[in-house]
Amino acid sequence: MIEIQDITFQYQKKPLFKDLEMTLKPGNLYGLLGKNGAGKTTLLKLCCGLLYPQAGRLSVFGRTPHLRQPAFLSDLFLVPEEFLLPPVSGALYRQMLAPLYPAFSAERFEAHLREFELELPGRLDRLSHGQKKKFLLAFGLATGARFLLLDEPTNGLDIPAKGQFRKILASELDDSRIILVSTHQVRDLEHLIDPIVILDSGKILFSQTLEDFSAHYSILHGELPDGAVVLYEEQVLGKSLSLVESEVPGALPLDLEFLFKAVTTHPDRFTTAAPVDAAGSTRKEVAHA
Amino acid sequence: MRKPEISLNRLARLLWMDARFWARPLAIGGTALGLLVLVFSFIAAFSRSGDTFHSGAYAWIMGLGGLIFTSRAFLELRHPLSTQNYLLIPASFEEKFIARYLLTSVGYLGVSYLGYLLLQLLSEGINQLVLGRSNPLFFVNNLDHLQVMAVYLAFQSLFFAGAVYYRKYSLIKTWLSVMALFFVLTVFGYLVFRLFLHGYFDGMQANENVMMTFARMGITGDLTIAYYPFKIWLTWVGRIWFWGVMPVCALAFAYFRLRETEV
Amino acid sequence: MQFSDPRSIYLQLADAICDLILRGTYASAEKIPSVRELAGEAGVNPNTILRTVSHLTDQGILYNQRGVGTFVSENARETIMQQRKKTFLDEELTSFFKKIELLGIDFTDLAPLWSQWKAVRQEVRHENQ
Incomplete structure (x- = not known):
């Protein structure tokens, strides 16, 4: 479990987070959505202990990130949007770092590399950006770390690789793990990321599972039933696409881009964090059924 | 708030990782310098002027090479992306710090010493074969090289701290900082002298009043002897500062600086 | 979208x-x-x-x-078939009828089309075998 309580953080004089709160539960693949500059990467860095919060409490599986204890670091893997790989071969990289992750699985690492159709003949720093990314994703997901942070993971991946990545990521989630994926390419990860956390100008505007969302809101195309409370509306080919409160039969399936636009346009019209707790329990019921 | 955590297993892994990383650049640098040594040692033997060639060459190559190496010890910290990788390696600060320190101090000394031993044997072997005479080897019958190593260790700690503190051009910046530090200390010493002890000296000599005072205290004759205990005391202060306080402060500074690094 | x-x-x-x-x-x-x-x-x-x-x-x-x-x-197979039949009769057939009515197609005109479709299908199956 990851608990973020009243975090305050600012770069030099530019305040970013004030009293930020968020709870992430194991067994979930969170999608962190936000525009550029919303603070997604900063939030990930705070969770890794790469940045220290100026106030508030941060706990990742009971450990404080900024102490950077070995047990914390070996239970976490960050795949940054931009990164450097050392001038060594893939085999040597693995030989060097894998033993520092006690739960590393060589088998899964090989399987991921196969899925990505990635061959590693030479030095890692000479690979193309997309190949580097595949390598780091394959390694990171095989570390067995319970907390995975992926910052814009599909950036730089070609079209087949995006599909391969979805498969790998979906197969890596288990009950003990928390996967936090920050992205603004929602198309690439639709049906994969859930719950959704929307971060905008340093605030969490929205944080719920899509199941809960569908139970409270509906997307309708064309005419609306009487008394519908419209939260957000958009014109598509002359017909209006609306987000209305309460569950309505015949509603369209949730579209993340539409949801994102609705929430960032009218943040005050949506409840934020409360339903996530409820979501955890509905999920349990489903699991037991 | 947190206890230091040191696992020998992880420490050994980090050392191995760093050694793997540095093996190539060090080998390349060492080979280049080695070739220079062969050439100059040959010239020295040819011109019969190489009596102190190897002890000098060893001190300079080991010392300067080591300081350059030490300033590059935290190469990762020069770029935020590599800093990020380094900070996230699953090991404690203590382990990361000790690994780098061991590598640049004891590890480097051992490697460079052995390397130079072999190099001078090779070099003098060649000289003997070609010229029929050789330069004296530096490690025979003297322990000067131990002193050179010790001086290296003391100075190295400053450059180690510089490597953590300055992200770019740490060698030059550390060198300038050390010079600046010594300059400030000299100015400070001079000012103290001017302000408080000015009245007691006449040039470099103690003036008459002081002589009289000492005479009244029963100290007469050669004042260098009279000042002797003070001189010993001062020497000890200097030694403790140079061998103890300075390296310990530098290393402590480096450690805390590393701990506070953010990306 | x-x-x-x-x-x-x-x-x-x-x-x-x-x-x-x-x-x-x-x-x-x-x-x-x-x-x-x-x-x-x-x-x-x-x-x-x-x-x-x-x-x-x-x-x-x-x-x-x-x-x-x-x-x-x-x-499982029976359950699925039953369910699908039910969905078809309840939902898809209704919309099918609606469309026929809307387009003004006579239902009896569909019988030859149906036989034709089955014949083509039979042929395709033979070829595949």
């Missing part, structure tokens, strides 16, 4: 699994892959697969043996 299939993704996945059962990929009383494997194959959130599996379990198409895994029920 992509709203091609208006149903929830978990229901679409349930359909896909039913198709596999009908095609015999998953035989009755056979264990189906784990949630994790299915999620990996489909590239969707494992929690969605969990929902799909529990939906199919509720309908008696799958059953869960604690600690062993999820299995295909003995009469």
Whole structure:
């Protein structure tokens, strides 16, 4: 479990987070959505202990990130949007770092590399950006770390690789793990990321599972039933696409881009964090059924 | 708030990782310098002027090479992306710090010493074969090289701290900082002298009043002897500062600086 | 925007699994892959697969043996066929009739088309064999 309580953080004089709160539960693949500059990467860095919060409490599986204890670091893997790989071969990289992750699985690492159709003949720093990314994703997901942070993971991946990545990521989630994926390419990860956390100008505007969302809101195309409370509306080919409160039969399936636009346009019209707790329990019921 | 955590297993892994990383650049640098040594040692033997060639060459190559190496010890910290990788390696600060320190101090000394031993044997072997005479080897019958190593260790700690503190051009910046530090200390010493002890000296000599005072205290004759205990005391202060306080402060500074690094 | 299939993704996945059962990929009383494997194959959130599996379990198409895994029920094929027939008669046929009425097509005109379609189909099958 990851608990973020009243975090305050600012770069030099530019305040970013004030009293930020968020709870992430194991067994979930969170999608962190936000525009550029919303603070997604900063939030990930705070969770890794790469940045220290100026106030508030941060706990990742009971450990404080900024102490950077070995047990914390070996239970976490960050795949940054931009990164450097050392001038060594893939085999040597693995030989060097894998033993520092006690739960590393060589088998899964090989399987991921196969899925990505990635061959590693030479030095890692000479690979193309997309190949580097595949390598780091394959390694990171095989570390067995319970907390995975992926910052814009599909950036730089070609079209087949995006599909391969979805498969790998979906197969890596288990009950003990928390996967936090920050992205603004929602198309690439639709049906994969859930719950959704929307971060905008340093605030969490929205944080719920899509199941809960569908139970409270509906997307309708064309005419609306009487008394519908419209939260957000958009014109598509002359017909209006609306987000209305309460569950309505015949509603369209949730579209993340539409949801994102609705929430960032009218943040005050949506409840934020409360339903996530409820979501955890509905999920349990489903699991037991 | 947190206890230091040191696992020998992880420490050994980090050392191995760093050694793997540095093996190539060090080998390349060492080979280049080695070739220079062969050439100059040959010239020295040819011109019969190489009596102190190897002890000098060893001190300079080991010392300067080591300081350059030490300033590059935290190469990762020069770029935020590599800093990020380094900070996230699953090991404690203590382990990361000790690994780098061991590598640049004891590890480097051992490697460079052995390397130079072999190099001078090779070099003098060649000289003997070609010229029929050789330069004296530096490690025979003297322990000067131990002193050179010790001086290296003391100075190295400053450059180690510089490597953590300055992200770019740490060698030059550390060198300038050390010079600046010594300059400030000299100015400070001079000012103290001017302000408080000015009245007691006449040039470099103690003036008459002081002589009289000492005479009244029963100290007469050669004042260098009279000042002797003070001189010993001062020497000890200097030694403790140079061998103890300075390296310990530098290393402590480096450690805390590393701990506070953010990306 | 992509709203091609208006149903929830978990229901679409349930359909896909039913198709596999009908095609015999998953035989009755056979264990189906784990949630994790299915999620990996489909590239969707494992929690969605969990929902799909529990939906199919509720309908008696799958059953869960604690600690062993999820299995295909003995009469899964019949259940699926029955369900699909019901959906067809209840929903699709209605919209079909509506369309016929709207376009002014006489129902008796459809009989020859139906025989023609079946003949073509027969031919294709022969060729494939």
